[in-house]
Amino acid sequence: xxxxxxxxxxxxxxxxxxxxxxxxxxxxxxxxxxxxxxxxxxxxxxxxxxxxxxxxxxxxxxxxxxxxxxxxxxxxxxxxxxxxxxxxxxxxxxxxxxxxxxxxxxxxxxxxxxxxxxxxxxxxxxxxxxxxxxxxxxxxxxxxxxxxxxxxxxxxxxxxxxxxxxxxxxxxxxxxxxxxxxxxxxxxxxxxxxxxxxxxxxxxxxxxxxxxxxxxxxxxxxxxxxxxxxxxxxxxxxxxxxxxxxxxxxxxxxxxxxxxxxxxxxxxxxxxxxxxxxxxxxxxxxxxxxxxxxxxxxxxx
Numbered sequence: 001x002x003x004x005x006x007x008x009x010x011x012x013x014x015x016x017x018x019x020x021x022x023x024x025x026x027x028x029x030x031x032x033x034x035x036x037x038x039x040x041x042x043x044x045x046x047x048x049x050x051x052x053x054x055x056x057x058x059x060x061x062x063x064x065x066x067x068x069x070x071x072x073x074x075x076x077x078x079x080x081x082x083x084x085x086x087x088x089x090x091x092x093x094x095x096x097x098x099x100x101x102x103x104x105x106x107x108x109x110x111x112x113x114x115x116x117x118x119x120x121x122x123x124x125x126x127x128x129x130x131x132x133x134x135x136x137x138x139x140x141x142x143x144x145x146x147x148x149x150x151x152x153x154x155x156x157x158x159x160x161x162x163x164x165x166x167x168x169x170x171x172x173x174x175x176x177x178x179x180x181x182x183x184x185x186x187x188x189x190x191x192x193x194x195x196x197x198x199x200x201x202x203x204x205x206x207x208x209x210x211x212x213x214x215x216x217x218x219x220x221x222x223x224x225x226x227x228x229x230x231x232x233x234x235x236x237x238x239x240x241x242x243x244x245x246x247x248x249x250x251x252x253x254x255x256x257x258x259x260x261x262x263x264x265x266x267x268x269x270x271x272x273x274x275x276x277x278x279x280x281x282x283x284x285x286x287x288x289x290x291x292x293x294x295x296x297x298x299x300x301x
Contacts, residue, residue, distance in 0.1 A: 019248070023255050024232060031229035033221055033267045036105035042120050042209045044157055045105075045216055053153045054214030057207060062143060063127060065091060065134035071126070071211070074098040081218060090132035095289065105216040108272050113295025123211035124204060128175050136175035136185050137204035144203065158206045162199045169196050 019027065044050040057063060058071040069090050074083045081101035088094035096112050104110075110122035126132040127140065144150040145164045155161060164170040174188030181190065189197065220226075224242040231239025243251070254260040264270060274292040 019232075019252065023252060026255050026261065027229060027251065028233060029265075030267055030269070031226045033103060033106070033219070033226075036103075036216060036219075039105075039118055039120070039212070041118055042212055044206075044209050045213050047157060047213060049153065050157045050210045050213035051217055052214075053150070053157060054210035054212065056150070056153070057211055058214055063133060063135065063140055065136075065139075069133050071123075074126075074132075075101050088132070090126070090129070091134045092131035094129075094131050095287070101215055101218045102220045103268070104218060105212075106268060106272065109274075109295075109299070111295065113291050113298070114274060115295040115298035117299055118212070119215060120205070120208035120212035122208075123215065124208040127207075136173045136189075137200055138171060138174040138188070140207060141200050141203040142170070142172060144207070154206070154210075157210065161203065164200075169193070170200065 039045050058075075061067050061070040061073070063070065074088045074090065074094075075081045075098065076083055082098045083089070086097060088096065088098040099112065105119055107119070108117070110116040110119065111125075116122040116125060127135055128137065142164055144154050145161050151161060169192065171188050171192075173185060174192070175185045176189055177183040177186035180186055192200075224247075227239050227242035228248075231237065231242065254264075263275070
């Protein structure tokens, strides 16, 4: 219904696509996208060697329980860094849609419920989620340690890898499984010394920081809208032509009668925070989605 209403408004809009001075002033605030904020918890976020390592990790299906799932399985560059599915599908079906990675480093919160507050910690969660990659941090640490294609790049960025060759101290698979101490991965993990768990955690965290360095490069700066705004700013008619007449009329609706900009404002077309719009969640009756209410507890945990 909302789309139909917008189409009716578009038909009633004036034929001229010329912006008023007030509209022009508002549009100029929408572009360009600013540099992403710095992450004080990731000292390697701007290191090109870390980004190159993260790119390799992103497309490698071996970083999953059975060697079939990579990050790109759901975040497909050919599909806008998403997957064109209603719900993500890894080793199992995930409860929510795959978000795009365009400009992901701009975010303050990660996942639809905001249960992570840094890009590198977000990147680690799917690697161990049973419905996504389903693997474990011990498995991934061993893979990096034995594969020279990873070992050398890792050590150039993060320093020497620890010696993981003793299977008694460092079993092949294992990870924390909160609330399920009888899980095989949890039993293995809890059987390790705290010092050895810290060693593996450090390697695992570094993999997340390399992935974040790569994803920080996934930036959209030359969309047709950006070119159009640059044309307004520079007085360049050719650049202004990047948006057609219908699109400019839609922009006028966005700023005017439709009042979309009331919520969708600034270079992100969002404030990147959570708001209760009072619309019931679209979820199966037997699977309610608490959304941000659950995410608050999880990010604090």
